[in-house]
Amino acid sequence: MALLEVSNLGIAFGGLQAVDKLDLRIEQGQLYGLIGPNGAGKTTVFNMLTGVYKPTEGNIVLDGRDITGLPPARISQAGIARTFQNIRLFDKMSVLDNVKVGLHNRYKYNMLTGILRLPAYREKEHEMNREARKLLKIFELDKEEKLTASQLPYGKQRKLEIARALATNPKLLLLDEPAAGMNPNETAELMNTIKFVRDTFHISVLLIEHDMSFVMGICEYITVLNYGRELARGTGKEIRNNPNVIAAYLGGDD
Amino acid sequence: MLQRIKTMRSSTRSNLVTYGIVLGFYAAVQLLNAAGLLSSAFIGQLVPICAYVMLAISLNLTVGFLGELSLGHAGFMSIGAFSGVSFWMATQGRIPAWLGVLCALVIGAVCAGIFGLLIGVPVLRLEGDYLAIVTLAFGQIIVNVINALYIGIDARGLHISLKDAASLNLAEDGKVIINGAMGITNIPKASTFTLGIVLVVLTLAVVLNLIHSRAGRAITAIRDNEIAAQSIGINLTKYKLMAFIISAVFAGVAGVLYALNFTSLVSRRFDYNTSITILMFVVLGGMGSIRGSIIAAAALTVLPELMRSFGMESYRMLIYAIVLIAMMLFNSAPAAIEWRKKTAQKLQGVWAAHKKPAGTGSGKGAA
Structure with a gap:
């Protein structure tokens, strides 16, 4: 099939x-x-x-x-994940966070865990960081993880968009x-x-x-x-x- | 310790500075007060400052992080104020004061949160200007309904009317809590500066922790690009409502804090002018900057008092306007941005030149 x-x-x-x-x-x-x-x-x-x-x-x-x-x-x-013809990144968020948002439905913890900083928060954030950095490395964006998405040159923005899409698995x-x-x-x-x-x-x-x-x-x-x-x-x-x-x-x- | 500060994430460090500013302000005020250097007018402003700081932080969640312009924040504040203070009045002398204040704060939070949900569901379907106008309208509706609301209590329980105090049909021993346009009177004051600072820190902790978590990233992603956020599986309705309700909850708590600082409470105090004032704190402090909101709210609340002491209070709105325009230009005019960059570079140059000779001496000591 x-x-x-x-x-x-x-x-x-x-x-x-x-x-x-x-x-x-x-x-x-x-x-x-x-x-x-x-x-x-x-x-x-x-x-x-x-x-x-x-x-x-x-x-x-x-x-x-x-x-x-x-x-x-x-x-x-x-x-199904996608990229856009006219790049749609989360411009004011960091390169790393752009990919981490893509992991949204794969690493879950609820709002209260986040606000109260329960152990699950630390654990999941750690896993998310690791996974996101792995993706950034593939696209050679790992050096730029702290920049905001809008600070990247055009070609790298396209790559980041693909990395973000892949983050949704x-x-x-x-x-x-x-x-x-x-x-x-x-x-x-x-x-x-x-x-x-x-x-x-x-x-x-x-x-x-x-x-x-x-x-x-x-x-x-x-x-x-x-x-x-x-x-x-x-x-x-x-x-x-x-x-x-x-x-x-x-x-x-x- | 220093080493740990250096290695921690920049967002964590920035958060610590924000908490430091609030606690530093608290310590400074306590010290100056003990030394008798503060005017009574300024001391009277301390609780309102805390309330406005909370309002600015919570509105910033909606405006700066979710990216939706809400003009009804004072409405949520008034719901918190009236529900919390009604409870406070109804339970006077029946439960200890600390428990009464605590319950009033919780009730204010819950009621404002419920209204946040009720108003958020229809309103968040709108975008941009439409959303702003509808929130403005809801804010006014809330104020006007409370203006016509009569609530009394007697042995049989709560009585509610929208007509007049007489139609409450209270028993002999009953008392009117909310008396229509007269509002609530003879409130025993319960707010203190310490309580205010505790609540500010609580608001800060919740909002900052939220922003740097999974839910916060989803909220910020929606602001930056709704279509892209959807495309990676973010539930727009859920996170928009979450931000809106949390924002409303803290407006409610701030309302209770504010109201318990005065002996009387009328709903007119929470009309759209107040909403605009809160929005002004957020805009002036920078949308998406929590620290900016705090500083702007505190500074602009003190400013009228300050001008009064210089005998310039009639120029208040003029100075507000000039400050706002100057800030806008400073933040976004191309020439100003260029100038800021140049100045920053120059300062860095001066700093580096200054540091080099001094740095060799102190470097050893630090290591």
């Missing part, structure tokens, strides 16, 4: 059908790409998968559990344009990091990206979206040679 099975997914905003009859099937451990021209509805798909938007049709099944229309916090607990990680604004070196490094993350944490990754060499270099399977509908799907090679895809990207005479 696939990790994520999306069938007949659709959403309409008023009269506009933003996404229509979309099917996605992501296997355990797969690196999956979702591409398409601007305005194709890629981020809308992410927002439906993470509960920001409620789909008007269709089903989303994660690991055998129907999560269609659940609120975002519940979907996070079910095992997801089964599926959604990355919305992870390579945006990165130079070729950083992009190559990011590719390795994503593969490393997939292998170490045993998760599947679904990513949106415009950088084609990035997508072709990393994704094992790709769905192309155009005007909210699936235009093509297949391996990188199949997509590259698909005349419909070439037409959609370069403009052809349909």
Whole structure:
């Protein structure tokens, strides 16, 4: 059984059908790409998968559990984590705390334990610090843990966002344009990091990206979206040679 | 000891400084008072200072850490004040005074907390300006309802009316506790500066410990980015309500402390002007800065008294305004930020130059 099975997914905003009859099937451990021209509805798909938007049709099944229309916090607990196209960090919190918030549902103690500083507080905080630092180390952010998130340079902010998402212990990680604004070196490094993350944490990754060499270099399977509908799907090679895809990207005479 | 201070987390160190300021203030006041250097007007301000410091700290939890602008803080203060003092009046002479004060504080806290929950549930669905306006309205509703509230007690129990004192139908031995717009009168004063400082430290401990815990991180995360907070599994409603209710609870306690410092209590004292004043402490002290709230609340409560002694009390609002504008500019104008950076660098330079020759001598002693 696939990790994520999306069938007949659709959403309409008023009269506009933003996404229509979309099917996605992501296997355990797969690196999956979702591409398409601007305005194709890629981020809308992410927002439906993470509960920001409620789909008007269709089903989303994660690991055998129907999560269609659940609120975002519940979907996070079910095992989907994400990053955002326009980075959304907790700007005024420290780098370490950003990751520790991500651990929120994994290391629990109640409010009174925190206020009264009971032994469980010390113990859990200690575990959280250790776990958070482990994640920061993977993304080479361990030296910057005391800075506030907004003090980090852009590339590191992107990394911190991934670290925070991983802190929730997801089964599926959604990355919305992870390579945006990165130079070729950083992009190559990011590719390795994503593969490393997939292998170490045993998760599947679904990513949106415009950088084609990035997508072709990393994704094992790709769905192309155009005007909210699936235009093509297949391996990188199949997509590259698909005349419909070439037409959609370069403009052809349909 | 010094070594331990150096190695502890910077947040812990900063918290210790905050507690130190409060306790230092307490010690200084006690010393100056023993030396007879304090005017009676200033001594009269000590309990209100403690109450306002508590109000500023608790409002800072909502405004500075949760990031929601609440303009109804005085409403929670008045609920605490009236419920706590009603209990205090009703049990006069029946239970020991210390127990009465303690119960009054707890009752004020619980009642304000309940109203925090009742008001928080609908209000926290709103955002930004809308939330501010609705909390302002709720604050006014509370004040106006209490203004029309009559409560009396006799052998048969509590009597409540919204019409007039006569319709309470009290027995011969009964007494009116809350008399509508006249409020509560002839309150035996029970608040002391020491009690106030104890409560300030309690508020500080709860708020600071909360902020540096799992729940506090969730609250701050909601302030920084609601969508991202949701996406990592934080229950927005739960933590927004938690911050709002804790904030209301301490406003209630502060209300009891404040009210027990005066012989009479009317609800008009808790109208929106008071809410704005508390908000001003928070803004002036810096949103999200607990230490700032304390200093601003204390300074601005003393300021009118200070000006009175210089015969300038009619300029109070003018000076408030100038101080506020100056602080805003100092905090956020680009030119001011640049100037602050430069000055800090210069000072560091001076400090380093000053320290070098002196440091070689004292370094050995310290080691």
